[in-house]
Amino acid sequence: MKVSSIGFLFHEAWLNIRRNGWMSVAALSTITVSLAVLGGVLWAGLRVHEIVAQQPQQFNMIDVFMKPTASRQISLSTKTKIESIKSVKSVFLITKEQAWADLTHRDPTLTKALPDNPLMDRLQVVARNGADVKNLAHLLKNSQLFPNVMQVNDSGKEVRILLSFATLVRNIGIFLALSLAVATLFIVTNTIRLTAYARRREISIMSLVGATSWFIRLPLLVEGLFHGVVGGFIGSLFVLAAASEVAHFVAQLNSPLLMYGTSSIISWYVIPGLVGIGAIMGISGSLLAIRRYVHA
Amino acid sequence: MKTLSKSTLLGNMITMRNVSVDYPGHCVALSDVSLTISRGEFVFIVGPSGAGKSTVLKLLTHAETVTTGTVMVNGLEVEKLKPSEVPNLRRHIGVVFQDFGLLPDRTVYENVAFAMRVLGSGRRAVKERIPVVLEMVGMAHRPDAFPNQLSGGEQQRVAIARALANQPDLLLADEPTGNLDPETSLGIVELLHQINEQGATVIVATHDVAIVDQRERRVLAFSEGRLVRDEACGRYDTVAEVSVGK
Ligand SMILES: Nc1ncnc2c1ncn2[C@@H]1O[C@H](COP(=O)(O)OP(=O)(O)OP(=O)(O)O)[C@@H](O)[C@H]1O
Ligand SMILES: [Mg+2]
Numbered sequence: 343m344k345v346s347s348i349g350f351l352f353h354e355a356w357l358n359i360r361r362n363g364w365m366s367v368a369a370l371s372t373i374t375v376s377l378a379v380l381g382g383v384l385w386a387g388l389r390v391h392e393i394v395a396q397q398p399q400q401f402n403m404i405d406v407f408m409k410p411t412a413s414r415q416i417s418l419s420t421k422t423k424i425e426s427i428k429s430v431k432s433v434f435l436i437t438k439e440q441a442w443a444d445l446t447h448r449d450p451t452l453t454k455a456l457p458d459n460p461l462m463d464r465l466q467v468v469a470r471n472g473a474d475v476k477n478l479a480h481l482l483k484n485s486q487l488f489p490n491v492m493q494v495n496d497s498g499k500e501v502r503i504l505l506s507f508a509t510l511v512r513n514i515g516i517f518l519a520l521s522l523a524v525a526t527l528f529i530v531t532n533t534i535r536l537t538a539y540a541r542r543r544e545i546s547i548m549s550l551v552g553a554t555s556w557f558i559r560l561p562l563l564v565e566g567l568f569h570g571v572v573g574g575f576i577g578s579l580f581v582l583a584a585a586s587e588v589a590h591f592v593a594q595l596n597s598p599l600l601m602y603g604t605s606s607i608i609s610w611y612v613i614p615g616l617v618g619i620g621a622i623m624g625i626s627g628s629l630l631a632i633r634r635y636v637h638a
Numbered sequence: 639m640k641t642l643s644k645s646t647l648l649g650n651m652i653t654m655r656n657v658s659v660d661y662p663g664h665c666v667a668l669s670d671v672s673l674t675i676s677r678g679e680f681v682f683i684v685g686p687s688g689a690g691k692s693t694v695l696k697l698l699t700h701a702e703t704v705t706t707g708t709v710m711v712n713g714l715e716v717e718k719l720k721p722s723e724v725p726n727l728r729r730h731i732g733v734v735f736q737d738f739g740l741l742p743d744r745t746v747y748e749n750v751a752f753a754m755r756v757l758g759s760g761r762r763a764v765k766e767r768i769p770v771v772l773e774m775v776g777m778a779h780r781p782d783a784f785p786n787q788l789s790g791g792e793q794q795r796v797a798i799a800r801a802l803a804n805q806p807d808l809l810l811a812d813e814p815t816g817n818l819d820p821e822t823s824l825g826i827v828e829l830l831h832q833i834n835e836q837g838a839t840v841i842v843a844t845h846d847v848a849i850v851d852q853r854e855r856r857v858l859a860f861s862e863g864r865l866v867r868d869e870a871c872g873r874y875d876t877v878a879e880v881s882v883g884k
Contacts, residue, residue, distance in 0.1 A: 361743075551729070551756060552725040552727070
C-alpha cells in the first residue's frame, strides 16, 4: 500500500473519532480505566507471586514470644535451652526494649499514644534445616518443656497465609482481567458499530467506486487500534503512578515478607505491555464490529 | 444460440443474454432480457415505474445478481466474479443517482477527492485531476462549497464530476434529473452528452420525456420487466403506444 494511502486512512480514522465526539471520549475513558485495572491486577498478581517465590529463604525461622511476665533471666535461660536442641542453628534474643525502640522509630505516634511498653521479649530461632521447622515449632509449643513461652510463629504459617492470599489475588485477578477484557472488547465493538453507522454514506461510496473491502475496513480498524493503543498508554501511566504509591505504602509496613530480594519487575514494561494488550483488544473489537455491521 | 466471438465481446461494452431477475417475494423484476450496447454509445433506458430500469443498471455493477442468464460488462462476466474481483469491475464504471449522494460534511473538492483517494490515488494525482473534472462539469469556481450550499443541479454536476474522477469507461445515471427542474435537467443531459463524446459509454435510466425526446438517441424501453422496444433514434412517448398496443 502506498504511503499516501496510509496517510488517507489515518486521516479518515481521525475524522471518525472526531465525528463520534463525546462518544469517542467516553469510549476512550472506559477503555483506559479497564486497561489500567487490568494492568494493575496483572502486576499485583505477578508481584505477589514473586514475593511467594522469594520466601523459601525464610522457611527456617521461628519467632518465639515470651510471656509478658517472664523476666529477662527466664528469657535468657530459655534461649540457652533452645540453643541446646540439635536441629537449632542459632537463637537471637530481641528484647522488648529493642522491639520498642524499633517501633518508636517506625511509628512514633503509636508509641507516644501507649502508656508504656506492652511488647514482650522475642527469641528468633533459626533452624539448621527448613524441613525441621514444623517439628521444632511443635516442640517449642510444648508448655511443659517451655512454660514461659506465650506464642510460637513459624514462618510456615506466614508463608501459608501469603500463599492463600496469592491464590486469592490470582483468582480475583483472573476473574477481573477476563471481565475487563470482555468489557473492553464490547466497548470497542460498540464504538466501531456507531462509526460504521455514521460512516454508512462513505462506505457505500467506497464500495460503489470499487474500493477493496480491506480499504473500506481499514479506517475502522485504525480507529479501534487508536482507542486500544491510546487507552493502553494512558492506562499504563495510571498503573505506574498507582504502583509507586503502593510501593511507598508497602515499604512503610516493613513487612518481614518483603525483607528478602527486590522485585525483578521492570516497571516501565507496563507501558508496552498495556499498549500491546490494548492494540489487540482494539483490533479484535473492530473486526467483530466489521464482521457484523459492515457488508462491503 | 452460439456464443459470440471474442472480438465481438470486446467490441461490446455490455452484453445481456436471457437475463431474468426474481426478487424474493415472487416479484419478477426482469424477464428474459437480451441486449447489447457497444463501446461509446449513448443509451436511454425508459419505462414506467417498476419496469426494471434500475434493476438493469444494478446488474451492471454487481449491486444485484441475475437469477438466470449472463451479463458481460467491459469484457468481464459479471455473475462469475468472486467478491474480491467486484471492485475491479466497479473501478471502470461511474455511477450517478437521482439523490446525488454527496457526503454532506465534505466540500466539493473533498467529495471528488474521496472517490480518488479510496482507490489509492496520491495527493498530487488528485490535485491535478480535480480541477479538470470540475471544469468539465462547470463547477470549477466552487471547490470549497458544501453540498447544502449548492442547488440541486450544481450538486448533480459535482456527483457527475465524482463519477468521472477515476476516468470510467462506462457512466451509469439512474434518474439523474429526477429532482431537477426541466431547464436544469437539459443542462445535465447536455453534460452527459459531452462526456459521451469524449469516449465514455453512457446509459441513462429515466422517465423524463423531455430529455429523451430532445436528444433522439438510442432508446431501450422496458415494461413490466421486459424489453419492449429498442430504437436507434427513439423518442419516449412511443413507449405508451407500444404498451397500449400490447
Ligand atoms: N430489493 C428488492 N426487493 C424486492 N423487489 C424489488 C427490489 N428492488 C426492486 N424490486 C421490484 O422490482 C421491480 C423493478 O424495480 P426497479 O427498481 O428496477 O424499477 P424502475 O424501473 O427503476 O422503477 P422507478 O422508475 O420507479 O425507479 C419493481 O416491481 C420493484 O418493486
Ligand atoms: Mg428506478
